[in-house]
Amino acid sequence: MSTTIAVPGQLLGATTDFLPGPGTHIHASSIHASILGPISRTVPPKPAGPSKRLTKITKATPEPLPTISIDRDISEGHGQGKREIIPEVSSVVLCKVTRITPRQANVNILVVGESVLDGDWQGLIRVQDVRATEKDKVKIFESFRPGDVVRAAVISLGDQSNYYLSTARNNLGVIMATSESGNAMYPVSWKEYRDPETGANEWRKVAKPF
Amino acid sequence: MFVLPGEPLEPATLPSHSTIPLKLGPGLLHIPPNTITPTVAGLLRTDKRKNAVWVEFNGGRYVPTTGDLVIATIQRSSVDVFYASISDYTPNATLPQLSFEGATKKTRPQLAFGALVYSRVSLANKHMDPELECVSSSTGKSEGLGPLTGGLVFNISLGMSRRLMLAKPGEQGGLVILDELGEQGAAFEIAVGRNGRVWVDSKSLKGTLAIGKAIQDIDEKSLKVDEQKKLARKVAREI
Numbered sequence: 001m002s003t004t005i006a007v008p009g010q011l012l013g014a015t016t017d018f019l020p021g022p023g024t025h026i027h028a029s030s031i032h033a034s035i036l037g038p039i040s041r042t043v044p045p046k047p048a049g050p051s052k053r054l055t056k057i058t059k060a061t062p063e064p065l066p067t068i069s070i071d072r073d074i075s076e077g078h079g080q081g082k083r084e085i086i087p088e089v090s091s092v093v094l095c096k097v098t099r100i101t102p103r104q105a106n107v108n109i110l111v112v113g114e115s116v117l118d119g120d121w122q123g124l125i126r127v128q129d130v131r132a133t134e135k136d137k138v139k140i141f142e143s144f145r146p147g148d149v150v151r152a153a154v155i156s157l158g159d160q161s162n163y164y165l166s167t168a169r170n171n172l173g174v175i176m177a178t179s180e181s182g183n184a185m186y187p188v189s190w191k192e193y194r195d196p197e198t199g200a201n202e203w204r205k206v207a208k209p210f
Numbered sequence: 211m212f213v214l215p216g217e218p219l220e221p222a223t224l225p226s227h228s229t230i231p232l233k234l235g236p237g238l239l240h241i242p243p244n245t246i247t248p249t250v251a252g253l254l255r256t257d258k259r260k261n262a263v264w265v266e267f268n269g270g271r272y273v274p275t276t277g278d279l280v281i282a283t284i285q286r287s288s289v290d291v292f293y294a295s296i297s298d299y300t301p302n303a304t305l306p307q308l309s310f311e312g313a314t315k316k317t318r319p320q321l322a323f324g325a326l327v328y329s330r331v332s333l334a335n336k337h338m339d340p341e342l343e344c345v346s347s348s349t350g351k352s353e354g355l356g357p358l359t360g361g362l363v364f365n366i367s368l369g370m371s372r373r374l375m376l377a378k379p380g381e382q383g384g385l386v387i388l389d390e391l392g393e394q395g396a397a398f399e400i401a402v403g404r405n406g407r408v409w410v411d412s413k414s415l416k417g418t419l420a421i422g423k424a425i426q427d428i429d430e431k432s433l434k435v436d437e438q439k440k441l442a443r444k445v446a447r448e449i
Contacts, residue, residue: 100337102304146337198242 003040006033012068021069037070085115087123087154087163094175095123095165097148103127105144107152109163122162125152129166130205142191142203143167149176151207173207213248213265223254227261235264236275268369272297272405274334279355279375281363281403282342284325292321294329294342296405303340305329310344311352319357326358326409328401358401361411364422370429374402380435387428387438391421394446417449 006012010033012024020031021042033039044064072086087093087109095107109121128135130143144150151172152165167173170190177185179195179202187206188194194201211223224232224246234240237250248254252267274280274296282294285302293302305327307318321327333341344355366374373383380386388400398412398421408425412418424445428438 102333102338102341141333141335141338198240 003038005037006039006070007036008033012039017065018068019065021067023070023072024068031068033070035070035072037072040069040071042067042069085112085117086119087112087117087121089154089157091154092172093123093152093154093165095150095152097144097146097150099146100140100144102140105130105140106162107150107165109165123152123154123158123165124162125150125165125167129155129164129168132168143205144174145177145202145204147178148174148204151175167205167207170208173205175207175209177202177204211254212252213254214251215249216247219246219248219254223256224263225256225258225261227258230261233260233262235262237265237267238263266369266372268367270368271299272368274300274303274331274340274405276331276334278331278334278404279402280329280331280342280405281358281401281407281409282327282329282405283363284321284323284327286323287321292327294327296331296340296342296403301339303331303342305342305344309342310356311350313345321357326363328355328358328403328409330355358409358411361399361409362418362422363407363409364426366406366408366426366429368404368406370425371402371404371406371408374408374425375404384435385428385438386435387424387442390439390442391424391446394442396421396446396449412449414449420445420448 012018012031012033015026015029015031018031018041020026023033023035023037024031025034044066046063091112093109094111095109097105097107099106104127105125107123107125109123110117125144127138127140130138130140150167152167153169153172154163155166156164158164174193177193179185179198179200181195181198183195183197185193185195185202187209188201190206190208191203192201193204193206213219234246237248237252238246239249240246248265250265250267250269252265254263255266256263280296282296282303282305285293285295287293287307290307292305292307294305296303307313308315310319313319327344329342329344331340332343332347344352346353373379373385376382380389391398396412396417398410398417401409408422410418410422412421424441427433427441433441
């Protein structure tokens with residue numbers, strides 16, 4: 001099967017000939033590519049022929065259409081057939097807080113599941129998604145600080161620039177934090193981290209370690 | 211005692227108390243376990259009763275701190291929050307529209323661009339823009355905070371605004387101008403913001419300008435007590 005590269009927006013086929021797969025979309029009853037990548041067509045299994053009975057002729061089941069899709073193929077150095085991992089809804093990710101405002105915390109998503117991400121994915125944790133209880137009393141400054149490493153779950157694929165994340169479970173929240181004096185801190189409760197050198201406590205939304 | 215940044219401090223210069231732990235004020239940094247160093251140049255001051263030590267310095271940059279009273283200028287308003295400027299070189303601080311005395315969702319204060327507000331800093335840290343409030347969060351009463359109508363605002367140095375806000379400006383800060391003006395019979399209202407602003411309102415525009423200019427003169431020329439008294443008499447004659 002020839003692997004030609006399609007560019008975003010390229011016409012791939014008609015909806016009467018193919019089923020759209022990942023990496024494609026339908027526009028005016030034809031299938032177009034959504035991303036840059038090689039085109040791959042799946043050949044569907046041939047259905048069984050119409051069963052012949054002496055007294056009745058049954059209609060042939062309609063032949064299923066082949067699926068056309070674009071592979072999210074990353075560079076050859078990552079091995080054959082390896083697809084690019086991207087965050088999906090309800091996947092647990094590790095991210096680093098870049099900015100806090102009174103209404104949300106902006107993060108860089110670094111790890112999805114077990115694999116380190118290649119690209120630059122941004123997420124945001126809104127103030128109502130930080131905790132499961134007492135959502136209106138949450139203060140972002142007492143939950144996250146810039147530089148914290150946070151375990152969060154993806155709740156929505158969001159808009160063009162951000163995934164929406166949530167830390168509203170016991171095992172989600174800050175897993176590594178640095179104090180204002182620059183030392184690594186250890187957790188003491190679900191809302192406090194302590195600096196071993198200065199003895200000062202700082203407020204965070206702490207993830208349960210086990 | 212004059213100190214420079216990074217200078218090691220002898221333990222003998224620090225006050226000691228049998229029960230209260232040592233409290234570090236602005237301008238000092240604690241490096242565990244035993245080092246206390248100044249981070250700015252200024253005069254080291256101690257208070258034996260409260261067991262506190264701090265550095266008095268006249269900086270040019272106001273750094274917002276929680277609990278400070280400031281005079282903020284409204285820049286714009288959004289859905290439920292005002293954006294107010296407390297200094298020219300920092301981003302605008304947010305002031306919730308509901309944090310005024312007697313404000314509800316139906317009756318919000320109407321403040322236009324340029325309106326002045328006497329408010330308290332409720333949240334200030336290096337990671338976020340500061341937040342203000344015009345009502346005491348514990349009692350729900352304004353306690354002197356809120357919009358300032360009429361009058362004029364003047365820029366003064368941070369050291370001057372701190373001296374004006376002392377409990378006893380005459381004894382502790384060498385400032386007698388306000389008491390002298392009162393004694394000479396001038397009628398005026400004044401509000402001092404720690405961000406280097408002072409608001410003055412008097413019966414006439416001439417009086418407001420004279421008082422404001424007098425405070426700025428004392429600040430710029432570092433006038434002594436007797437020079438301040440002479441200035442107060444001159445201003446009171448003009449009003």
